[in-house]
Amino acid sequence: MEESVSRPRSRSNPNRSRILNAAVVCFAADPDASMDDVARAAGVVRRTVYAHFPNRDALVEGLAEDAGAALADAVDLAEPEAADIALAVGILRTWPVGDRYRVLLSFARKEVGEERIGELIAPMRTRTLDLVERGRGTGVFSSYLPAVVLVGMMEGLTMATLEQANLGLVQDSGETVALGVLVLAGVDPERAAHVVETAGQWLREYAGPA
Known part of the structure; x- marks a missing residue:
């Protein structure tokens, strides 16, 4: 306590x-x-x-702790009812957190360990899994893969994009990742682009504490 x-x-x-x-x-x-x-x-x-x-280990852990807290805070906010828009909103909302702390995915990954990285993204993983299941229940997302596998692929896409940002190869505000995640979930690419746009508008107009 x-x-x-x-x-x-x-x-x-x-x-x-x-x-x-x-x-x-x-x-x-x-x-x-x-x-x-x-x-x-x-x-x-x-x-x-x-x-x-x-020491340095304590400093790196301090970064990890703050990253986890910022991610948890970003996840614990109001979201749209529609699962596809809510999924896109979550990505757009958490991308700045990942972008700020993406250094942890390069040098610090070895120092804090994969298990610790998994702990940091656990709130986002749980939320994404819930949204995938909800979207499948309403027919918004397809069920061609087990939900846990699909969420793992979504995480992989996000991590890969952050790694590309680390290398200076991409400058992305989250829209590309949101689009890719929706397509992975089975949303038609053209509709996915519209969903991402709607999510951005929702954030600008309605986002606030839950």
């Missing part, structure tokens, strides 16, 4: 946020960036960095 109370308070610490923001930039530019590099980029002394993160 004590741990769950203290974490949100530590995440709201300005220095901690400044350090993590600097770490994202530093590690994206140089995966071997040191704690000193992060301190300089954050505009704080080394002692301040080590007060929050005693």
Whole structure:
């Protein structure tokens, strides 16, 4: 209980946020960036960095923790009733989180481990699985593959696009991933494009806390 109370308070610490923001930039530019590099980029002394993160592993875990919290917050919001639009809304809403923390998919993946990455995306995985099942129940999505396999393919598409962004090969705001995910779910490509457009409009007009 004590741990769950203290974490949100530590995440709201300005220095901690400044350090993590600097770490994202530093590690994206140089995966071997040191704690000193992060301190300089954050505009704080080394002692301040080590007060929050005693070593590099703790700093990387801090990034992972914040990424997981941001993703969970993005998932825990209102969504449209229609499963296809809701699926597209979720991708458009969570893409900025993945884009910000995509550095974790390159250098940090080995450091935090695949199991930890799986924990971070668990809220999105659960939500996507629920939407796929709901969409199949209403005939919006096809059932040519088991739902868990299909969701795994959707995750693979998203991760691959983030990796391409890491390499500077794509600059995507999520629409392409949303389109691909809908097509994987069995939505006609032309209709999928319309669904993504509708999802974007919904976000602009109606998105808010659940």
